[in-house]
Amino acid sequence: xxxxxxxxxxxxxxxxxxxxxxxxxxxxxxxxxxxxxxxxxxxxxxxxxxxxxxxxxxxxxxxxxxxxxxxxxxxxxxxxxxxxxxxxxxxxxxxxxxxxxxxxxxxxxxxxxxxxxxxxxxxxxxxxxxxxxxxxxxxxxxxxxxxxxxxxxxxxxxxxxxxxxxxxxxxxxxxxxxxxxxxxxxxxxxxxxxxxxxxxxxxxxxxxxxxxxxxxxxxxxxxxxxxxxxxxxxxxxxxxxxxxxxxxxxxxxxxxxx
Amino acid sequence: xxxxxxxxxxxxxxxxxxxxxxxxxxxxxxxxxxxxxxxxxxxxxxxxxxxxxxxxxxxxxxxxxxxxxxxxxxxxxxxxxxxxxxxxxxxxxxxxxxxxxxxxxxxxxxxxxxxxxxxxxxxxxxxxxxxxxxxxxxxxxxxxxxxxxxxxxxxxxxxxxxxxxxxxxxxxxxxxxxxxxxxxxxxxxxxxxxxxxxxxxxxxxxxxxxxxxxxxxxxxxxxxxxxxxxxxxxxxxxxxxxxxxxxxxxxxxxxxxxxxxxxxxxxxxxxxxxxxxxxxxxxxxxxxxxxxxxxxxxxxxxxxxxxxxxxxxxxxxxxxxxxxxxxxxxxxxxxxxxxxxxxxxxxxxxxxxxxxxxxxxxxxxxxxxxxxxxxxxxxxxxxxxxxxxxxxxxxxxxxxxxxxxxxxxxxxxxxxxxxxxxxxxxxxxxxxxxxxxxxxxxxxxxx
Numbered sequence: 035x036x037x038x039x040x041x042x043x044x045x046x047x048x049x050x051x052x053x054x055x056x057x058x059x060x061x062x063x064x065x066x067x068x069x070x071x072x073x074x075x076x077x078x079x080x081x082x083x084x085x086x087x088x089x090x091x092x093x094x095x096x097x098x099x100x101x102x103x104x105x106x107x108x109x110x111x112x113x114x115x116x117x118x119x120x121x122x123x124x125x126x127x128x129x130x131x132x133x134x135x136x137x138x139x140x141x142x143x144x145x146x147x148x149x150x151x152x153x154x155x156x157x158x159x160x161x162x163x164x165x166x167x168x169x170x171x172x173x174x175x176x177x178x179x180x181x182x183x184x185x186x187x188x189x190x191x192x193x194x195x196x197x198x199x200x201x202x203x204x205x206x207x208x209x210x211x212x213x214x215x216x217x218x219x220x221x222x223x224x225x226x227x228x229x230x231x232x233x234x235x236x237x238x239x240x241x242x243x244x245x246x247x248x249x250x251x252x253x254x255x256x257x258x259x260x261x262x263x264x265x266x267x268x269x270x271x272x273x274x275x276x277x278x279x280x281x282x283x284x285x286x287x288x289x290x291x292x
Numbered sequence: 293x294x295x296x297x298x299x300x301x302x303x304x305x306x307x308x309x310x311x312x313x314x315x316x317x318x319x320x321x322x323x324x325x326x327x328x329x330x331x332x333x334x335x336x337x338x339x340x341x342x343x344x345x346x347x348x349x350x351x352x353x354x355x356x357x358x359x360x361x362x363x364x365x366x367x368x369x370x371x372x373x374x375x376x377x378x379x380x381x382x383x384x385x386x387x388x389x390x391x392x393x394x395x396x397x398x399x400x401x402x403x404x405x406x407x408x409x410x411x412x413x414x415x416x417x418x419x420x421x422x423x424x425x426x427x428x429x430x431x432x433x434x435x436x437x438x439x440x441x442x443x444x445x446x447x448x449x450x451x452x453x454x455x456x457x458x459x460x461x462x463x464x465x466x467x468x469x470x471x472x473x474x475x476x477x478x479x480x481x482x483x484x485x486x487x488x489x490x491x492x493x494x495x496x497x498x499x500x501x502x503x504x505x506x507x508x509x510x511x512x513x514x515x516x517x518x519x520x521x522x523x524x525x526x527x528x529x530x531x532x533x534x535x536x537x538x539x540x541x542x543x544x545x546x547x548x549x550x551x552x553x554x555x556x557x558x559x560x561x562x563x564x565x566x567x568x569x570x571x572x573x574x575x576x577x578x579x580x581x582x583x584x585x586x587x588x589x590x591x592x593x594x595x596x597x598x599x600x601x602x603x604x605x606x607x608x609x610x611x612x613x614x615x616x617x618x619x620x621x622x623x624x625x626x627x628x629x630x631x632x633x634x635x636x637x638x639x640x641x642x643x644x645x646x647x648x649x650x651x652x653x654x655x656x657x658x659x660x661x662x663x664x665x666x667x668x669x670x671x672x673x674x675x676x677x678x679x680x681x682x683x684x685x686x687x688x689x690x691x692x693x694x695x696x697x698x699x700x701x702x703x704x705x706x707x708x709x710x711x712x713x714x715x716x717x718x719x720x721x722x723x724x725x726x727x728x729x730x731x732x733x734x735x736x737x738x739x
Binding site: 043121155158159211292 | 465467469476479480481516518520543544546548570571573597599600601602629630631632633634668670699701
């Protein structure tokens with residue numbers, strides 16, 4: 035989930051995203067490896083550019099018993115926001131992400147994502163909506179011996195061509211500065227204007243806890259249940275983030291002239 | 293009851309007194325200074341106008357120069373729609389005219405006028421500003437243009453100079469922004485030195501060989517600023533209007549809200565230079581002014597100074613010549629979280645103003661305020677109607693540095709000593725407008 039806020043200039047956030055699929059697919063489907071007991075480790079680097087933009091970079095990896103650690107792919111993600119000095123009542127940001135992922139783990143392989151983000155803090159409450167739209171730049175074709183019906187099913191429900199849509203949202207409550215808790219919702223509806231049947235959609239809800247144990251560290255932990263047949267049934271995730279302030283002074287301090 | 297409610301009630305309480313002349317001054321006598329508080333559309337750059345409130349239709353308000361020890365009468369007319377009050381920052385004057393409703397000074401109702409009459413002391417660079425609460429209205433109080441420089445002339449100037457320049461830093465169009473620790477803090481759209489953004493005002497004109505004394509005030513409601521004059525060094529000779537024991541030359545100076553620095557610059561690098569915030573984002577917001585040598589008209593240059601770390605001890609002494617305190621008053625500063633979309637509230641020893649306990653003092657005694665900052669913010673702490681001596685900063689002892697505002701680092705302890713020699717209610721608070729509005733104040737009282 036993304037908030038509309040961008041990274042502070044001269045600050046680098048290094049995050050390790052760990053996802054473990056406890057219950058997922060158990061067979062290879064259309065060339066995609068089974069997801070059950072697959073561990074995904076993603077390194078995300080985010081550098082603030084100015085008070086309205088940042089650039090992010092992902093290194094995706096996957097690990098499964100018997101297959102070892104494998105590089106999955108890389109994405110680059112520039113993101114822009116409405117500067118807070120414009121005094122909009124809600125935070126608004128636009129993220130765009132482009133990159134490659136290997137066909138064994140992702141279909142499409144090359145993709146371009148555009149994600150508008152809207153969020154708002156209301157006292158202790160926070161909500162955010164991410165509208166993820168992905169243009170599948172390169173889709174792996176179905177097996178050559180597929181029947182026309184199988185090809186239609188494939189391009190409709192498995193790897194649609196064109197732009198797909200998958201909104202995500204979160205709602206959290208912050209009892210203290212040190213943590214908040216709430217729910218996150220992730221989904222995949224399929225091709226824009228021609229959504230796949232609910233049975234094949236991905237719908238996941240994660241109860242989450244976000245810990246802000248120090249100004250330099252943040253931790254997100256959640257467990258997600260898939261509500262449809264097209265969703266991995268149980269995923270456990272953890273994100274550990276560390277901020278590096280290139281200005282070499284403690285956060286919020288006025289002691290340095292830089 | 294929050295601070296705004298409290299001040300509104302004070303306004304009602306003192307409405308009658310506000311029309312009466314103070315301290316026996318006949319109303320028909322012409323005042324020495326007249327100030328008019330009124331709305332102002334201030335053009336800080338072409339096509340950039342801020343709508344604010346100011347004194348006498350200008351920002352900063354008129355410079356008031358007055359000899360130390362000579363009585364002055366200042367008449368203030370309030371042409372706004374809310375009660376106002378003017379605080380005479382840094383002066384040892386009675387509570388009734390100090391310009392703080394919390395101390396008992398009367399508010400000035402809308403459309404009314406009030407006379408402040410006092411004998412200003414001590415000599416040095418003081419200032420005046422509104423002392424109302426803003427709360428969530430980030431155009432009021434010290435977010436506005438209601439500030440001006442006040443110079444109390446000593447019998448003999450402590451240092452020689454060829455030219456004297458008063459500069460006031462300010463930030464405009466405040467809004468609630470994120471901070472580094474999950475809470476909301478105030479951020480700004482524009483910054484100015486005096487009334488113009490960098491690149492749009494008249495330059496400060498100097499001559500080669502001159503010693504120019506810059507008297508610089510940080511009139512921001514909440515921002516701590518760093519300033520440097522490209523290509524030059526600055527010798528700090530006074531802080532908060534009080535000569536420092538060890539004048540020291542530095543590449544850059546830091547000023548918390550309400551702090552003042554007097555710095556001498558030897559003009560020995562002919563050209564056109566920028567006197568500006570050391571941090572680029574603030575210069576882009578407008579905090580800077582061109583300094584132009586005679587016959588050197590060109591685009592003002594910025595040269596990045598090396599990183600500087602601010603240390604008050606550079607300007608102090610290690611020789612302790614003041615008397616030991618009679619009593620130590622521990623003061624613990626903490627914030628209370630109210631959500632990522634709200635301002636924190638603040639407590640001193642566990643209580644927010646106006647619920648905080650008044651601290652009783654005894655006249656003539658010397659007190660040590662042992663301040664422990666249990667927050668992740670640096671706080672510019674101000675004591676009204678007195679001057680204090682900074683004695684310890686984050687565990688290091690120092691002496692001789694007399695101030696009325698000191699920036700307390702986050703998660704550190706700072707000690708200041710003062711003598712209770714100006715009886716009456718005395719306000720003590722963080723000079724960050726948001727912090728004081730949300731509880732960061734307490735009162736000392738003695739007779």
